[in-house]
Amino acid sequence: xxxxxxxxxxxxxxxxxxxxxxxxxxxxxxxxxxxxxxxxxxxxxxxxxxxxxxxxxxxxxxxxxxxxxxxxxxxxxxxxxxxxxxxxxxxxxxxxxxxxxxxxxxxxxxxxx
Amino acid sequence: xxxxxxxxxxxxxxxxxxxxxxxxxxxxxxxxxxxxxxxxxxxxxxxxxxxxxxxxxxxxxxxxxxxxxxxxxxxxxxxxxxxxxxxxxxxxxxxxxxxxxxxxxxxxxxxx
Numbered sequence: 001x002x003x004x005x006x007x008x009x010x011x012x013x014x015x016x017x018x019x020x021x022x023x024x025x026x027x028x029x030x031x032x033x034x035x036x037x038x039x040x041x042x043x044x045x046x047x048x049x050x051x052x053x054x055x056x057x058x059x060x061x062x063x064x065x066x067x068x069x070x071x072x073x074x075x076x077x078x079x080x081x082x083x084x085x086x087x088x089x090x091x092x093x094x095x096x097x098x099x100x101x102x103x104x105x106x107x108x109x110x111x112x113x
Numbered sequence: 114x115x116x117x118x119x120x121x122x123x124x125x126x127x128x129x130x131x132x133x134x135x136x137x138x139x140x141x142x143x144x145x146x147x148x149x150x151x152x153x154x155x156x157x158x159x160x161x162x163x164x165x166x167x168x169x170x171x172x173x174x175x176x177x178x179x180x181x182x183x184x185x186x187x188x189x190x191x192x193x194x195x196x197x198x199x200x201x202x203x204x205x206x207x208x209x210x211x212x213x214x215x216x217x218x219x220x221x222x223x224x225x
Contacts, residue, residue, distance in 0.1 A: 034211075034213075036215075041218070042217050043117075043119075043215040043216050043217040044203065044215040046212060046213060046214070049211045049212075051211065059212065090157065092157075099145050099164040099207075101147070101162060102159075102213060103159075104149075104156050104157040105156065106156055107156075
């Protein structure tokens with residue numbers, strides 16, 4: 001069966017520090033991968049998605065970036081965190097196609113101080 | 114791009130009460146519609162989805178949703194809620210691409 005992992009589970013970082021959040025998927029090949037940010041009362045905001053290695057689409061301009069160095073690995077990064085980057089970050093995968101269910105990871109709670 | 118509105122931010126019900134959570138979307142073309150649920154401390158998971166066929170969709174745990182194209186709505190229903198249904202519920206719309214748009218979520222609290 002397929003599983004999706006995210007780490008770390010929680011992270012507290014100072015403003016201006018770099019960020020690296022990792023997401024890996026097991027049990028499937030060539031998944032579509034997604035990064036979302038969940039803010040209280042605002043639902044999930046799609047940040048990036050990827051349909052293959054090295055292919056990244058950005059939905060929202062910001063100081064975050066994403067990379068997909070391997071088929072089942074998706075990384076969310078920042079060179080310098082802002083206070084506004086605090087939030088709950090979710091990774092998801094799907095088999096591809098608009099009708100396919102997205103399966104979500106456990107999330108990372110990021111607090112920028 | 115499509116957008117999704119969930120008008121109820123927090124709903125409080127007693128056990129055995131009926132539930133209906135509203136979801137409206139704005140997009141003129143063909144859409145695929147989803148309801149996700151996030152139980153306390155758990156992953157976001159799919160409740161049900163609609164992409165074609167019968168507009169009344171049955172999901173897990175006794176939930177159902179009805180797609181009404183003329184109203185751009187996909188409301189979630191359950192005839193009798195249980196305390197274990199306490200969770201946050203998200204409606205989502207995909208317009209045939211990789212861009213899934215989620216509503217702001219509705220927090221449901223069921224009192225025992």
